[in-house]
Amino acid sequence: MKANNLSEVIFGYSFFLTVLILTFISGCSTSTVVDEQKSSSTKLSMDSEEKIVIMGRRHGNSYETEPGFISCIGNNISRSKNLNVMQEKNFLDKFYPWFEPRIAPLNLNRMKIILNRIVITNQIQKLKIRYIVWVDGSTETSKESGSMTCGMAPSGGCFGFKSWDKTSSYEATIWDLRNLTEKGKIKVDSKGSSYLLGVGPPIPLIAQVQGVACEGISNRLKGFFTSR
């Protein structure tokens, strides 16, 4: 009789725990929407030596596109499509000061003015830079709630519950430097909720919102280009 009761308790507890974990895991999932706009249906061609630069916009007062997000896109594209991607920092140093946040061209007309300087045109030709992809946006944390307390004693651990939402919103714009035209835009919006559960050791259930946004934007960008 006692054994039956015990097995029922264990079963009940396991069931409760499974439901709880499944609820959290499903809550952790992210939703992503990717839109794209192309100026033509043909793929953007590149010579084997030509390069793409992925650049973050940092002119806004309230946010700046994270350097880590830019590297993530750059790495994804160069790895899987065998395209030459120049690192953002390297590009900024080679063209200092013309793409620094204070004076970076926000549109093609400003870019045209910058390209009137012969030293800049020569540098672009020397480094074989064909496309610039400007990425504008950021990942924000919102709706933080709950609290957690952690003890210092050996028997301690954490007790409580914390949750937060993250929203990523980015837009990538492709400029072709050969004929100074805009070749397309990609917009990605991604959001998800993360949880931290404290029952003894803290159990983090983190939604990879920015990572999903990076993957979404990289996959679409790869679809734009074809290397020779």
Place this chain on the structure above:
Amino acid sequence: MTAIFKKKNFISLIITQLFLMGCSTHVVVVSEHPPALIKELPYKIGLVLDSSFTNYSFIREKDDEKITISLGKSQSELLNQTFSSMYQSVSEFITRPLRPTKSLDLYVSVIVEDLQLSLPRETSVNVFEIWIKYKLEIFDSEGSSICEWIISSYGRTQTRFLGSQEKALHQATNAALRDAGVQIITGFNQIPEIRNWINKEKAVKNESQ
């Protein structure tokens, strides 16, 4: 008994020191400044940077926290690199020569007017911010003042990328120094008095040819 008392004092001194250290942040700014991609002008510049500039450290003590940012070396390297990219040659001076030589065309003396910083906990914005205000005094080869020019550079970094306050302040200061370079490269030759001076020099050179 005395030995135990000394030992206790020593331990409490170490603990106090550790607590004090925990409340101070010292950032030594080290950076590599890229050369500017610009066509250089054929003039020789004397760059006057005194010891208060080359050894400049900003110190702020607020709410039992001490923050020190030493950026003298880095800002001196930035100015050397910037003016070297803009002009044919740059000679550095600790003080402005009393009898300027004819071999140099312009003297530029730079001082730090002000440095301000804001931390995320003070502004409730998730960024570290630095503002640096520089005053540049420009003299001709005779030592006569041409003009004064003030620039205010800005740098920031976001806390979420960086592990420590030191690292964040270092990156924000570097961004502010880079921004100061941008303003000098794009704005110095556009100062009306400097533009007039360049036009005069060009006219003299054309006449003598």
